[in-house]
Amino acid sequence: MKIILNNNNKELVNKVMEYGGKRVYECFQCGMCASGCPVASDTEHKIKRTMHQVTLGLEEQIMDKKAIWLCTTCFMCLERCPQNAEPTEVVFALRRVSAENGIIPEAQIEVANNIYHLGHAVTVEKGIKLRNKVNAPLLKTAGSDKKYIDEIQKLIDSTHSYSLLRIEKDWKPKRDDVIGCD
Amino acid sequence: MAVTNYALYTGCIIPLRYPDIENSIRETMPLLGANVYDMVGAGCCPPGGAFWSVDEISGLIQSARNISIAEFMEKDLVAVCNGCFCYLKNTNMMLKSDKEKREKVNTILNNVGRKYQGTISVYHLVEILHDHIGIEKIKNSIKLNLDGVKAAVHYGCHLLRPSDHLMAENPEKPHKLDALVEALGLESVYYPKKLSCCGAGGGMRGNNPEVTLKILEKKLMNIKYSEPDCIVTACPFCFLQFDLGQKGLREKGEDFCIPVFYYNQLLGLSMGLPKNRIAVLSETPRDGFIKKYYGVE
Ligand code: SF4
Ligand code: SF4
Numbered sequence: 081m082k083i084i085l086n087n088n089n090k091e092l093v094n095k096v097m098e099y100g101g102k103r104v105y106e107c108f109q110c111g112m113c114a115s116g117c118p119v120a121s122d123t124e125h126k127i128k129r130t131m132h133q134v135t136l137g138l139e140e141q142i143m144d145k146k147a148i149w150l151c152t153t154c155f156m157c158l159e160r161c162p163q164n165a166e167p168t169e170v171v172f173a174l175r176r177v178s179a180e181n182g183i184i185p186e187a188q189i190e191v192a193n194n195i196y197h198l199g200h201a202v203t204v205e206k207g208i209k210l211r212n213k214v215n216a217p218l219l220k221t222a223g224s225d226k227k228y229i230d231e232i233q234k235l236i237d238s239t240h241s242y243s244l245l246r247i248e249k250d251w252k253p254k255r256d257d258v259i260g261c262d
Numbered sequence: 263m264a265v266t267n268y269a270l271y272t273g274c275i276i277p278l279r280y281p282d283i284e285n286s287i288r289e290t291m292p293l294l295g296a297n298v299y300d301m302v303g304a305g306c307c308p309p310g311g312a313f314w315s316v317d318e319i320s321g322l323i324q325s326a327r328n329i330s331i332a333e334f335m336e337k338d339l340v341a342v343c344n345g346c347f348c349y350l351k352n353t354n355m356m357l358k359s360d361k362e363k364r365e366k367v368n369t370i371l372n373n374v375g376r377k378y379q380g381t382i383s384v385y386h387l388v389e390i391l392h393d394h395i396g397i398e399k400i401k402n403s404i405k406l407n408l409d410g411v412k413a414a415v416h417y418g419c420h421l422l423r424p425s426d427h428l429m430a431e432n433p434e435k436p437h438k439l440d441a442l443v444e445a446l447g448l449e450s451v452y453y454p455k456k457l458s459c460c461g462a463g464g465g466m467r468g469n470n471p472e473v474t475l476k477i478l479e480k481k482l483m484n485i486k487y488s489e490p491d492c493i494v495t496a497c498p499f500c501f502l503q504f505d506l507g508q509k510g511l512r513e514k515g516e517d518f519c520i521p522v523f524y525y526n527q528l529l530g531l532s533m534g535l536p537k538n539r540i541a542v543l544s545e546t547p548r549d550g551f552i553k554k555y556y557g558v559e
Contacts, residue, residue, distance in 0.1 A: 099318075100318060116458075118458050118459040118461060118477050118480075119466075119473065119477065122473060122476050122477065123470075123473055149465065149469050150466065150469065150470060150473060151464050151466075152419070152459050152461060152462070152463045152464040152466045152477070153310045153311070153419075153463055153464030153465075154419040154423065154458075154459040154463065154464070155419055155420075155423035155424045156419070156423065156457075156458070156459070158423065158424050159422075159423045159424060159425060159433050168424075172310075172314065172315060172318075175315040175316065176315065176316055176317065176318075179315065179316040179317075184315075184316065185465065185468070185469040187311075187465060187468025187469050188311055188312040188315065188316075188465050188468065188469070189312075190468070191309060191311065191312045191465075191468065192312040192313065195305070195306045195308055195309075195312070195313075195324075199305045199306065200274040200278060200305065200306050201274045201275075201306050201308075201309060201312075202274050202275065202278050202279060203278070204278060206278070206279075207277060207278025207279065207281070208278075210278070210279065210280075210281050210543060211277070211278075211281040213281075213542070213543075214281050214282040214285060214538075214539055214542050214543065215285070215539055216277075216281035216282075216284055216285055217288070219277060220300045220301075220302045220303070221272060221277055221301070221302075221303070221304050221305070222303055222304060222305035222306070223278070224303075225303070227303075228303040228305065229305075231303070231327070231374040231376075232305045232324065232327070234373060234374050235320075235323050235324060235327060235370060235371070235373075235374060236320060236324075238370050238373065239317055239319055239320035239323065239370075240316070240317045240319075240320065241313055241316050241317045241320035244316040244317060245312060245313070245316055258275060258279060258467070258499075258502055258506075259467065259468035260309055260311045260312065260465045260466075260467055260468040260469075262307070262309050262310055262311070262343070262344065262345020262346070262348070262349070262420060262462075262463045262464070262499055
C-alpha cells in the first residue's frame with residue numbers, strides 16, 4: 081500500500097489535541113507503550129504506531145481498521161510513557177473523532193441505550209431476581225425508580241452523546257449479558 | 263470502636279449481577295467499624311467504553327451527578343468497582359481543580375436540581391479496608407485462619423492507573439490487596455505479569471468477545487504458573503471476567519477452573535458469615551473450595 085504523507089494535514093492532530101490528547105507531540109517513538117500493552121500482540125491496535133500516525137495526519141489508516149476500539153483503557157501505556165505523552169488520552173480522543181464520523185461499535189450503543197433507559201449498563205429485571213435469590217435489600221439505585229431515570233435522560237439529552245451514541249426513544253434491551261461497564 | 267460512615271456507591275454489576283458481593287460488603291464493613299449507606303438514585307458511573315469514549319462532558323455530568331448524591335449525604339464516597347472508582351475519582355479531581363468545567367457541568371446539573379460542590383473524597387473499598395480500618399483490625403475480626411491456602415491476587419487496572427490521579431497504590435508495586443488477603447491467613451503468591459489487564463475493560467468484552475478471551479487466557483496461563491487455590495480481586499468486572507471467562511474457555515475445551523472471590527466474600531466467610539448470602543453466584547464452581555477450607559456447604 082502506498083501511503084502519501086500530507087504534512088499539511090494538521091486537521092487530525094488538532095482535533096486529537098482538542099479532544100484530550102494534548103501531549104501527542106511529545107512522543108519520541110520509543111515503544112515503551114506497546115511493550116506493556118495487553119492487546120498489542122493479538123490485535124491490530126498498535127499504540128506506538130498510532131501515536132505517530134496522528135502526528136503524520138494519517139486519519140484513514142487509523143480509522144479504517146477501527147483498532148482504537150480494541151484498547152482496554154488499561155492505562156499501562158500512559159503510566160509508563162517516559163515522555164508523558166498520555167497515549168491512552170490519545171486513544172480516547174481518537175474514539176471521539178471516530179464517533180463524530182459515525183463509527184462506533186454496536187456494543188457501545190447497546191450499553192448507552194441501557195443506561196439511558198434503565199439507569200444502568202445492564203438489565204434491572206434480571207438483577208432484581210438475583211437480589212431476591214440471595215436476600216439482598218431492596219434496590220435503591222437509579223434503576224429502582226423512573227424519576228431517577230428521567231433525571232439521567234434529561235442530562236444525556238443535553239449533551240452530544242445523545243446523538244453520537246444513537247439513543248433510541250423506543251428501546252428494548254437486547255440481552256441480559258453484561259456487555260461492558262468500564 | 264470508632265465508627266466511620268461512608269456513602270456506598272454500588273455501580274451496576276454488583277447490585278444487578280452479583281448481589282451476593284453486595285451483601286458481603288454490607289455485612290462485613292460494619293463489623294469493622296465502617297458503616298455504609300445507600301446512595302439513593304445513583305446511576306451508572308458511566309463507563310469509559312461508551313460515554314467517555316464519545317464526549318468528555320457527558321461522562322463528567324453523569325459522574326458528577328453521582329458524586330453530588332454523596333455530597334448531599336455529607337459522606338465520603340466508597341466505590342466497590344475499579345471502573346467506578348477510576349471514573350468517579352477522575353471526575354472529582356478534575357472538577358475540583360477546573361473551574362470552567364465545573365461551571366459547565368453545574369449549568370446542566372441545575373436542570374435536574376443537582377449541584378456538584380467538590381466537598382467529598384472518593385475512595386476505593388481497598389483503601390478503606392487497608393488505610394482507614396487497617397490490617398490489625400481485620401486480623402482480629404476473623405474466626406478462621408486460612409493458613410497455607412494460596413491466592414492469586416488480581417488488582418485490576420483501574421485501581422492502579424492512572425496513578426497520578428487515583429493515588430490509591432504504588433502502580434508498579436502495589437501491596438494493599440496482597441496485605442488484606444494475607445490478613446486472612448492466605449499466602450499471596452507471585453505470578454508473572456500480575457499487574458496486567460484481565461481483558462474486559464474499555465468496552466472490549468462487548469466489542470470483541472474473541473479477543474477478550476484471548477487476553478484472559480494469557481492472564482490465566484500466568485496465574486496457573488503459581489498453582490493457586492483461588493483468585494481474589496476487588497473489582498466486580500474483573501471478577502465477572504474471571505468467572506464467566508473461565509466458563510467460556512472451558513466451553514472451548516480449555517482447562518481453567520480456578521475459584522474466584524471478591525475480597526469481602528472471603529473476608530465474610532473468614533468472619534463466619536453465612537455463605538448463602540455472601541458467596542452464592544458464580545459460573546466457575548467455588549463450593550468445593552468453601553467446603554474444603556471453611557467446612558460449610
Ligand atoms: S511510550 Fe510514549 S514516547 Fe514512547 S512510543 Fe509510546 S507514546 Fe511515544
Ligand atoms: S490503554 Fe490501551 S493502548 Fe494503552 S496499554 Fe492499555 S490497551 Fe494498550
